[in-house]
Amino acid sequence: MGEVVNVVVAFAVIVFLFRWLTTNNGSPSERSASDTLGFRPKPVSQDMIDTISNMFPDIPPDNIRYDLLRTGSVELSSNKILERGFLDPPPPAYYTLYPRTNVQAPRPAQAATTAVKAPTQSLIDRYNLQERVVQQAPLPPDEEIGGKAAWEDSADKREASLKERKAQMILAARQRMLTQQQKGATA
Missing domain, CATH: 1.20.5 (Single alpha-helices involved in coiled-coils or other helix-helix interfaces)
Incomplete structure (x- = not known):
């Protein structure tokens, strides 16, 4: 004994x-966070929060961060939202570690207006088509613009063919826009 x-x-x-x-x-800090929250928090980046916030703009960011601290996975948190329709709000102890921020996620209508206000790069600049715009080549028939391409032997040839078709479509759309603007100006 x-x-x-x-x-x-x-x-x-x-x-x-x-x-x-x-x-x-x-x-x-880890001990106090785990003692305060009652679990060991997983690492959470702002990108993870933004990803879920963009998919589900009606879910508060604090709820998203709290659930990500528990799960550590965007997929698990997204599935929980899809299954239940909401995420649990964090307990009051959470706010001692992560104080509330006054910045709110933009609503979809606000996001659209901010996207319009932001300076954008034109397709002509993005695809380096300035030289072709200056040449003002005649517009091919609509059925030929970006039409069906033949399957090329190598990936490089297929990529070049795709780039050319994109360029033709962009130039044709620009030409159509210019003709519509001219018609609108004369009317």
């Missing part, structure tokens, strides 16, 4: 030392 007591005491001492050593090795 004495040996059993010695084994139990030795086991308890080993467990106590192990817990004491492992809790002293962590940084104080």
Whole structure:
């Protein structure tokens, strides 16, 4: 019986030392976060929050961050929203670690207006078609613009064919727009 007591005491001492050593090795912020939240938070980036916020703009960012801290996965949090339709709000202790921000995610109508206000690059500039615009080549028939291409032997030839078809479509759309503007100006 004495040996059993010695084994139990030795086991308890080993467990106590192990817990004491492992809790002293962590940084104080991790201990306080896990103590405050009741679980060890997973690393969460702003990109993860933005991804879910863009997919589900009606979910508050604090709910998203809290769920990502628990799961650590955009996929799991997205599936939870799809299955339940909402994410649980964080407890009050969460706000001691992550204070609320006054910045709110833009609503879809606001996002559209901000997208319009942002300076955009034209397709002519993006695809380097300035030289072809200057040449003012005649507009090919509509059925030939970006029409069906023959399958090329190499990937490079297929890519060049695709780029050429894109360029033709962009130039044709520009030409149509210019003719519509001219018709509108004369009318």
